[in-house]
Amino acid sequence: MTTTVIAHVSDLHLDLSERATQRALTVVNHLRDMPGPIDAVLVTGDIADHATADEYAQARKLFDLPYPVLVLPGNHDRRGPFRAGLLDAAPEDGELNQVVRTPGAVFLLCDSTIPGSDEGLLGDPTLRWLDETLTAAGGELPVFVCFHHPPVDLHTPYVDRVRQFGEERLAAVLERHPQVVALLCGHAHVAAATTFAGRPLLVAPGVASTVPLPFEGRPAVDYELAPALAFHVLDDRRRLVTHYRALGQPHPER
Template sequence: MLIAQLTDLHIGAGRRLAYRKVDTAGALEKAVAHVMSMAPRPDVVLFTGDIGDLGTPDEYALVAEILKDLTIPYFMVPGNHDRRGPLRAAFPDATPVAMGQAFVNYVVDDFALRLIALDTLDEGKPGGVLPKSQLDWLRGVLADEDDRDCLIFLHHPPILTGIAHMDAQNLGDGADELADIVSEHRDRIRAIICGHVHRPIHTVWAGVPLIIGPSVAHQVAFDLRADGPSAFVMEPPAMHLHVWDADQKNLMTHLAYLDHYDGPHPFFGADGKLIV
């Protein structure tokens, strides 16, 4: 089973450039073309949040227009730049929540690996939350009679990455309880995949691989200084490809570049000085 993860699209209405520089709509078009040209093609595409930049219906209409060329099944969770109502209205099939459910939590049982979507959006705020109702929902899903291996996808990472301005807006309330749940079921949860940080980051958390995907449009500057400012860089846009081997019960993640930028791609040295 092959899973493509596209994250942090930040599509602006009218193809507005992000930061007056980044053609996010063009980047998504290239990402879709790349996925559709792959051999073999992915079985499913998971969008891990920040589909739009302001969460407006016209942004999602543009995303839907671009995704007409994506004929592979795809699913979404909201990020902090999204709004649940407009997102669900624009993509009902990609956010298949139960009737009357407020949050975009759901399970996809159509593949060899069970896919569990978690909604960490705290509308109007950059950081994420998982209230008790959602944690109870997850406990119920993991306690049902389906004991297949599974993957959880969400927007906000529940970890500190060392990129201070992003760590200040990671998953806050609910992260510790989520760790308890994941640890209890670590024999079945094969990975947790996230977005939000705009950088490829891999670690083990609560006994499970936790993988943050790069943005398909632009990346956050690699700066591990405690006072590092918020900054983006025109590093090459990319996506993650997750390969699930059911026989070996192994999930392998590949980084795939979608385009190139000539740079420079800055980072900060041990002395705190900018290196290009």
């Protein structure tokens, strides 16, 4: 059976501190040491904490992996520095949408950020781009639609107030394109799985920290729980299985 394996990482919040660096290295070294194969590493935003050039330079060094690395911005990122630091592109401030094709899938990386706000929204230009790109892609390969902000409540008030809004517009686009097998996002700092517009909506856990559920009786943001990531495995019947992996104590830098 042929499979496509996606390592899904999110919310590193790199700020040049020892703590953030070590937690990121725990995840990166885990991926680097795996015998594989991994078809893509998807990083769904909040890569930098303050969107400085030095933070993106550190991220670029960390993401030097033997697999394709796909990146999109989160609310802590800024489009111009993100483009310049991670994509070798002009530091423009317009919406940042990308198409990445691998042998087994197509990834549509959508920009859900609103400059100056922690909330998310897929703007009209992004939704038009998404609709047109899905039409052009056809149905030969499965498609993953990816963005930073989840478009549903996850029952974590700390995050739900700054989730992606206007989600009914996204649902209307997805209804026209059955080749979309799942939606992948971050932002919530919690491993979560639900559905949206009839597809799996899979949320990567945070590398920098975890947001507990309100009934767990923990702080609003927990900085002690281990960094984690997700592995999405898609088979040739387009059945998707997700495994979440917590990684324990940070590895020493290599």
